[in-house]
Amino acid sequence: MVIKKWIKLFFLISSIIYFSVFLVNYIIDPFGVFNSKFFEKEFQENERFIKVDFLEKNRNKFNGLMFGSSRIGTTPPSLIESYIPNSKFYNFTLSSANFYDYEKHLAYFIKEKYPIKYLYLQIDIENMIRYGAVESDYLRKPHPYVNNKSLFNYYLSYLGGFFPSNIIGKIRKNINDLNPTVSILETGNWYKPIKDKALAESCEEYIKSEPTFNTKYNRTIDYSQRNKNIEALKRIKKMTDINGISLIVFTTPHNKNMMDKFIIKDYFLFLRDIASITSYYDFSGYNSVTVNNCNYYEFSHYHKEISKLISAKIFNDQSIIIPSDFGHFVNKENIDLHIDMLKHQIESYLIKEN
Amino acid sequence: MLFNSYEFIFIFLPIVFFVYFYLNSRKLTEAAKGFLVFSSLFFYSYWEIKYLPIILASMLFNYLIGTTLSRSNEDNKKGLNKTFSKKSILIFGIACNISLLGYFKYADFFIENFNLFADLNIELLHLLLPLAISFFTFQQIAYLVDSYKCETKEYDFLNYALFVTFFPQLIAGPIVHHKEMMPQFANVRNKVRNYRNIALGLFIFSIGLFKKVVIADTFAVWANNGFDVATTLNFFEAWATSLSYTFQLYFDFSGYCDMAIGIALLFNIKLPINFNSPYKALNIQDFWRRWHITLSRFLRDYIYIPLGGNKKGNLRTYNNLMATFIIGGFWHGAGWTFLFWGFLHGLALSIHRVWQSLGFKMWTWLAWLITFNFVNIAWIFFRAKEWEDAIKVLSSMFSFNNIVLPERLQSILVFLSDYNVEFGLWAQNISGTNQTIVFIFLGLILVLFFDNSTQKINLFKFNKRYLFLSVICFASSILSLNKVSEFLYFNF
Numbered sequence: 001m002v003i004k005k006w007i008k009l010f011f012l013i014s015s016i017i018y019f020s021v022f023l024v025n026y027i028i029d030p031f032g033v034f035n036s037k038f039f040e041k042e043f044q045e046n047e048r049f050i051k052v053d054f055l056e057k058n059r060n061k062f063n064g065l066m067f068g069s070s071r072i073g074t075t076p077p078s079l080i081e082s083y084i085p086n087s088k089f090y091n092f093t094l095s096s097a098n099f100y101d102y103e104k105h106l107a108y109f110i111k112e113k114y115p116i117k118y119l120y121l122q123i124d125i126e127n128m129i130r131y132g133a134v135e136s137d138y139l140r141k142p143h144p145y146v147n148n149k150s151l152f153n154y155y156l157s158y159l160g161g162f163f164p165s166n167i168i169g170k171i172r173k174n175i176n177d178l179n180p181t182v183s184i185l186e187t188g189n190w191y192k193p194i195k196d197k198a199l200a201e202s203c204e205e206y207i208k209s210e211p212t213f214n215t216k217y218n219r220t221i222d223y224s225q226r227n228k229n230i231e232a233l234k235r236i237k238k239m240t241d242i243n244g245i246s247l248i249v250f251t252t253p254h255n256k257n258m259m260d261k262f263i264i265k266d267y268f269l270f271l272r273d274i275a276s277i278t279s280y281y282d283f284s285g286y287n288s289v290t291v292n293n294c295n296y297y298e299f300s301h302y303h304k305e306i307s308k309l310i311s312a313k314i315f316n317d318q319s320i321i322i323p324s325d326f327g328h329f330v331n332k333e334n335i336d337l338h339i340d341m342l343k344h345q346i347e348s349y350l351i352k353e354n
Numbered sequence: 355m356l357f358n359s360y361e362f363i364f365i366f367l368p369i370v371f372f373v374y375f376y377l378n379s380r381k382l383t384e385a386a387k388g389f390l391v392f393s394s395l396f397f398y399s400y401w402e403i404k405y406l407p408i409i410l411a412s413m414l415f416n417y418l419i420g421t422t423l424s425r426s427n428e429d430n431k432k433g434l435n436k437t438f439s440k441k442s443i444l445i446f447g448i449a450c451n452i453s454l455l456g457y458f459k460y461a462d463f464f465i466e467n468f469n470l471f472a473d474l475n476i477e478l479l480h481l482l483l484p485l486a487i488s489f490f491t492f493q494q495i496a497y498l499v500d501s502y503k504c505e506t507k508e509y510d511f512l513n514y515a516l517f518v519t520f521f522p523q524l525i526a527g528p529i530v531h532h533k534e535m536m537p538q539f540a541n542v543r544n545k546v547r548n549y550r551n552i553a554l555g556l557f558i559f560s561i562g563l564f565k566k567v568v569i570a571d572t573f574a575v576w577a578n579n580g581f582d583v584a585t586t587l588n589f590f591e592a593w594a595t596s597l598s599y600t601f602q603l604y605f606d607f608s609g610y611c612d613m614a615i616g617i618a619l620l621f622n623i624k625l626p627i628n629f630n631s632p633y634k635a636l637n638i639q640d641f642w643r644r645w646h647i648t649l650s651r652f653l654r655d656y657i658y659i660p661l662g663g664n665k666k667g668n669l670r671t672y673n674n675l676m677a678t679f680i681i682g683g684f685w686h687g688a689g690w691t692f693l694f695w696g697f698l699h700g701l702a703l704s705i706h707r708v709w710q711s712l713g714f715k716m717w718t719w720l721a722w723l724i725t726f727n728f729v730n731i732a733w734i735f736f737r738a739k740e741w742e743d744a745i746k747v748l749s750s751m752f753s754f755n756n757i758v759l760p761e762r763l764q765s766i767l768v769f770l771s772d773y774n775v776e777f778g779l780w781a782q783n784i785s786g787t788n789q790t791i792v793f794i795f796l797g798l799i800l801v802l803f804f805d806n807s808t809q810k811i812n813l814f815k816f817n818k819r820y821l822f823l824s825v826i827c828f829a830s831s832i833l834s835l836n837k838v839s840e841f842l843y844f845n846f
Contacts, residue, residue, distance in 0.1 A: 003549040006816045010556055010824055017829040129782070132583075134575070156360070162833040220758070220778040224585040 030166035043170035052143035068122030075307035091188030099232035223266035249280035279331035286349035463688035544622035555619030562612025564827035570606035592750030676700035
């Protein structure tokens with residue numbers, strides 16, 4: 001092959017590859033960042049981008065934010081609004097969110113003078129082991145405004161990336177007309193119509209078919225991110241105090257199988273650490289809600305009905321019957337008693353299980 | 355500016371390439387050279403412009419000293435040569451270079467340790483390390499010594515500035531000799547576009563980019579989590595952490611060097627090779643003949659041999675080896691972990707020398723296994739930011755009571771539970787998955803059974819096979835080029 005031809009072919013083939021990839025990424029839009037809508041149904045949206053983008057255009061519509069991982073996503077904002085007069089909440093649920101995300105986004109919204117008065121913050125016990133963001137995770141890349149980075153480079157990274165599984169997933173979802181999860185951008189929450197139907201028809205059958213309810217897990221999740229998490233929570237508390245934002249904190253009612261993954265002494269330490277910074281409602285543990293698999297889609301996400309119990313407990317709604325062992329107000333004065341109660345609860349549960 | 359960035363690949367490099375050869379085609383060779391120096395300084399300052407005066411001052415100073423040294427043999431001595439001996443001028447030049455490096459790189463280290471020993475509280479300077487200072491200082495020390503030995507010819511300041519700042523090798527080497535670069539810059543035939551070199555340059559640049567962006571950055575995630583994030587590691591996580599760093603460092607630095615060699619080739623400049631399959635080494639001496647070859651060459655020529663090398667008896671040879679490698683370790687960073695890493699290598703080389711002198715032999719596979727594992731373990735001290743991090747990784751690598759196996763193996767290997775083996779997420783502390791094992795295995799195959807870049811250059815042909823390889827490496831790297839990741843050797 002002649003040298004000049006070799007060089008020309010090198011550039012030509014490389015260029016064809018890039019532009020093909022650019023085109024495919026724009027048309028398929030596997031993370032929904034371009035809003036190109038050639039394919040209507042989303043497969044895996046980058047909520048961090050889409051939600052900030054939506055709020056940027058609707059920044060004066062909301063005065064309350066619900067922060068949490070995907071687990072808070074089943075809570076409709078209207079539920080919280082019914083308890084707080086003149087409030088308008090947005091469910092800012094983010095996939096795999098942790099304190100890093102909460103702090104970054106809160107700081108951004110305050111800096112940009114969003115009119116936030118209320119922050120409804122759900123803390124996952126699983127956060128013990130998680131902090132930070134992975135730069136290469138395109139599903140969870142923060143909006144460039146939040147990180148003070150260039151929007152152009154951000155779009156370029158989604159145009160030039162190689163995402164075969166996300167592209168195939170989105171095409172399949174649109175061809176097969178599957179829609180297991182419906183996300184509502186205007187309110188921020190999500191639901192699973194197919195699973196809702198299956199649960200309503202027969203909870204027993206549903207539990208049998210869901211693998212996470214039928215697996216035995218080991219206690220491997222430790223509190224390795226203690227310092228980072230606690231420092232971030234302190235800063236979040238400080239930001240809300242300084243800016244006159246009402247902070248409502250509670251822990252996730254993890255399913256018993258998820259609870260089985262936490263190293264107990266680390267879990268208690270995490271609860272103590274939270275109490276040393278702010279008072280909160282603790283819904284975690286092996287209580288009558290968390291040990292009932294019918295309350296969950298799988299061991300990670302609780303059903304909308306549970307979000308009603310959570311808010312009823314927090315806002316002291318006497319009209320709703322809440323199991324007596326579900327939800328405890330915790331602060332630094334009563335944390336020791338609370339931990340003692342949890343110890344007994346765990347012991348009884350383990351004896352019963354074995 | 356990073357080689358692995360859109361702005362470098364699609365803006366800076368094409369502009370410099372076309373303008374440089376355009377000026378040369380118009381017979382404006384000095385202007386072309388000046389443009390290359392200007393572009394190199396822009397490339398350097400793009401990072402942080404405040405470092406620019408430091409490199410300019412360093413160049414000017416060394417040029418003056420070097421010129422003085424090379425003129426000292428003339429009968430009609432002028433200036434400094436009239437007042438000072440040639441040796442004292444050399445010592446002054448080296449001392450100034452080392453002082454500059456010492457001030458920026460080692461001041462806080464010395465203050466910290468002085469505070470510790472004298473129980474004082476002198477405030478640290480917290481100076482930011484000027485980019486590439488270790489490289490351009492060593493390169494210029496070599497120039498001074500060569501000038502002292504009358505091994506350099508005299509060139510004007512523009513030529514000298516090009517020798518120091520030539521952007522492909524400015525930031526992290528290879529550390530080049532004056533005598534191997536200056537004739538190339540002066541050669542008229544190198545001022546014309548050479549399509550063979552362009553194709554070769556594109557090929558080797560693509561390989562280097564792939565090594566860095568696709569391979570090294572993948573290993574970086576597990577290595578960084580293991581060293582910097584995780585507070586505890588299980589047995590397999592610890593091994594995955596250390597091996598990931600071993601592969602990350604090699605693919606990162608050799609990838610950078612391949613890119614440097616490739617870019618230089620576009621300008622018809624041949625840079626010396628820096629890596630020759632180091633992880634194939636069968637003993638530690640062999641390793642140092644294959645790893646960071648230009649640094650090893652510098653340490654041998656300008657430290658080991660002046661100390662006496664192996665000419666002054668066994669004991670002195672061992673001392674010289676230890677001293678050379680401890681200095682080598684210290685060159686990499688101002689910390690006790692770097693010194694210890696240098697000490698380990700010096701010790702290993704001394705032991706190897708004794709072994710050799712006694713005429714012992716070893717099976718090839720065992721020799722490789724020992725060498726590779728020694729290098730892998732020594733890198734732990736090189737990478738760890740603190741002693742505690744090194745101990746965390748090392749102790750977990752050799753602790754058999756913290757073994758966690760993937761959950762899916764539980765049904766087959768359940769009997770291992772009696773021996774304290776747990777089943778669960780075996781790599782969660784390093785954000786690893788089963789892919790981690792596959793990558794480590796592939797990394798090992800790549801470094802052991804594949805030709806290295808230098809061999810690939812020699813085998814290169816203008817055919818479809820090499821075109822396919824180049825395009826795949828280049829295209830897949832560009833498609834992965836969406837996160838900023840510095841080269842590891844930028845820290846040294």
